[in-house]
Structure formats: C-alpha cells, structure tokens
Amino acid sequence: MPEWPEMEHYRNMLAERISGQPIMKVQVTRPKSINVPVDEFQKELVGRVVWFVEHRGKMLIFHLDNGKRLLLHLMLGGLIRYESYGAEEDGKPDRTVQVTIGFPQGELNFIGLRLGYIHLLTVKETVARLADLGPEPFDKWLTFEKFKERFKGRRGSLKTSLVEQRVIAGIGNCYADEIAFEAGVRPDTKLNVIEPETWERLYHSMHKVLRNALAQGGYMELPLTNADTVTGGYNDHCLVYDRGGQPCLRCGETIVQEVLNSRKVFYCPSCQKDR
Template sequence: MPEWPEMETYRKLLNERLCGQIITRVAVNRAKSVNEPEDTFRAALTGRRILFVERKGKQLILHLDDGNRLLLHLMLGGWLAYGAEGPKEDGEFQVILGFAGGENLYFGGLRLGYLHRLSAKQVLEQLKELGPDPFDPRLTPETFYGRLSARRGKLKPALTDQKLVSGIGNCYSDEICFESGIHPETPVPSLDREASDRLFASMRRVLEEAAEYGGYMDRPLTPDDKLTGGFDPRCRVYDREGEPCVRCGTKVVKGEISGRKAFYCPHCQRSG
C-alpha cells in the first residue's frame, strides 16, 4: 500500500505535470471507483482545470477550478501512471483522465481504492479523523509523546493508526522501529519520553530519506521516471526476512503483530 513517501512522490510529480491542465476526457471502467453515476462524474469533470495537487496522509486531493476536489485513496494495490499511452490497455484501468495536451492520468488497481468528486467541505469532513502529518510543525516531540502516551496496545499498530500520525503503514512502521532500536511489539504504555523522542526523530529521518529516494513501490509514474521506487533497496528490515541485519548481522525476522506482518532484528531491537 502506498504510504507517506509514495504519496508525497506522486504529489510532487503530478504537480509538475497537472497544474493548469484542462480535463478533456473521462473514462470510468469501474463504477464503484467513483462516488456518483458515471455520466454525472464525466460531465462534471470535463472542461475543468486542475489547479494543484495536495496530499493528506496517504490521500491525494486534486483541486479543481470550480472549487470542488477529487479525493484519491489508492488503498491496497492502487497505483498511477501518466503519459500519452498507459503501460496497459485502457480497459485495465478503473478511471482515466485525459488532458488537452494529449496526456492521460491512469488510475490502476482501484479495487479497494477510489476517486471521489467532493466539495471542499466534504473533503474536510471525510478527513477530519486523520492525525497530523509527520512533518506538521505543530507536531513536536512533546505533542507526539502526548499522543503516543494516550495509546494502548503494541507499538506497530499504534504507528499505523492514521489517527495518531497520518501516512505511516506497514513498511515505514517497521523501518521507523528499526531506526529507533525499538521492537515493534513493545507495549506502548511501557515507552518513556526518551523512547518516544527516538521514535519521533526516527520517523522524520526515515520518511524524509524514503521520500528523497521516491518511496519503496516500484511503479514509475512515467516511462522516464527514475525517482519512484528508489528507496526499496535501501529498506533495512521491511521484506528482508532471513537477510543479515545491516547493524549486527543477525538474521531479520518476519512475524505477525495484531494481524500485520512485521520485520525486525531480534538482536538490535529491544522493548522500549
């Protein structure tokens, strides 16, 4: 599932390509991927200009010139492609937006995800439960500790709860725990302020590095996109079961925590 770095990469790349573009074609190949009848969706978007692309957690918001928004959540398996032609046949994409310049934005893998046309007020209402962005200046080590301290249960599920901090999922929760040296199964109430500060610093370091290298999902937006997916070989523990830990050489373990797979080093990562 795309997380903060992947969606931030999409945001940057799409802003470079979509700002000012006029939508001239709308194809909907899966009715459940949009939130209104296909004809209504198509008519409402045709002729609209995209002003800019914003990100909230794992979701993108395309701002339109009529004041409405397109809210995109890729969920599990969703991805994007952009160009004059898609990497697959058009019918294999759930939604396609075509632009006056001849390029298209292809929405793939939207079996659980969606592209909804909403008012600004509706978007705010839908996203009101999201926690702060990891890089929100109002999210300080103190406020992070306060939010974390209110949690119960184990650390990995807490980090992936979008109400705590928005944008972190399976991959980066494991990478953050490894960077901080804390076991992902650690009970949250056992974490003191020092451990919380380590997690906070690790969160920002890991996400910043991952975004710099384009995230871990290797699905380029365009044929010449050399950024997307560049973090995958830099993952220290995620999907590295059986490989030697980059710190101590102990084999990375794959486990399950609250129904989620988790990768960690049993030697480097201890409770608290």
C-alpha cells in the same frame, strides 16, 4: 499500500504535470472506483481546471476550479501512471486501467483500484472525510511534545498506534517497521514501557526514514512515466520490512517476521530493544 513518501512523491511529480491544466476527458471502466454515476462524474469533471494537488496522509486531493475536489486513496495495489501524448508508446505497461483523466498534454491513469477509489466531493464532504486524520508527520506544529501526546491514553503496541491514521497520518506497515528499526525499538513494544529517550528517537527516526524514502522515490513498483527512474527507488533500501529470514544489514542477525494484530511485523532482535 502507498504511504506518506509514495504519496508525497506522486504529488510532486503530478504537480509539475497537471497543476493549472484543464480536464479534457474522463474514462471510467470500473464504476465502483468512483462515488457518483459515470456520466455525472464525466459531466462534472470535463472542462474543469485542476488548480493544485494536495497531499494528506495516504491520500491525494485534487482541487478543482469550481471548489469541488477529487479525493484519491490508492489503498492496497493502487498505482498512478502518466502518459504524455506523443511520447513513445512502446513502454506503456500492460495493466488494466480503472479511471483515466485526460489533460491537453497527457493523461493520468489509475491502475489497480480494487479497494482504492477516486471520489468527487464538495469542500464540506472533503473536510468531513479528513476529520479523523491525525497530523502530517512533517506538520510544523507537530513538535516532539505534541508527537508524544498523540500516543497518550492509547494501549497496545507501538506499531499498532504508529499505523493508526488518527494518531499520525500517512504511516503504514512498511514505514512503521522501518521507523522502529531506526529508533532501535521493537515494533511490538507496549506503549507504556517505552522510555523517554526512545520516544525522542522515534520522533527523529520518523522524519529521517520518511524523508529518506521520499528522496529515493518511495517503494511503488511502477514508474510514473517511461522516463521516470526515480519512483520505486526505495524498494531495495528497506532495512527490515519484508526482509524476514534475511540477515540484518547492520548486525548480521536474522530479521524476525511475526504477526501482530493480524499485521506482519519485521524487526532485528539484536538491534531493537523492547523498551
């Protein structure tokens, strides 16, 4: 599932292409991916201008010129693809598109929306949908002290809280494991035994890992356009995530894969301590 770096990368790439652009057409082949009848969705969107695209946690919010918003959550398997009109069509991926939004110079295709969705909402509805989200990882108000406070009163393991969107928004299965590796602590460590210096390392590791993943285009498999060589660049750079049974790239020890609260968890038993 796309997490903070993937969605921030998409936001950057989309901002250049669609900010200030009017919506020319809307196609929906999977009505379940939207929240209103297809004809209403089309009528509400065609002719509107996308002012800008905002990123919040694992979601993108397209701000329209009439005050309404499109809330996009790709969930598991969801991808975005932008086709420029007049560009070479040869490389167009053979994937089923659920929703297409057309602009004067190109169209935005939403692919793999099985659990994912694009909902048309009022400002009030959008605020309500985001109400339970924790702060963004790079929120300037999220100091180390505030970061640590987010975990106060919570039970269970580090990973379970790191992936909880109401604690910090945007961290999921992949980056929770990568952050724990960077901080040198096992993701299954119970919160109440984590030492103060480990918390500090976790805070800095969160920024380092997410920033690094963003710089390399996140780990999504599909390029945004044919010419895009950045998207997905992080896929080969994970140090522990999805590397069960393979040697640790820092110490050579075999990476352990376990199940924690029905989530996969990966760690290096030698580089990561249990407190």
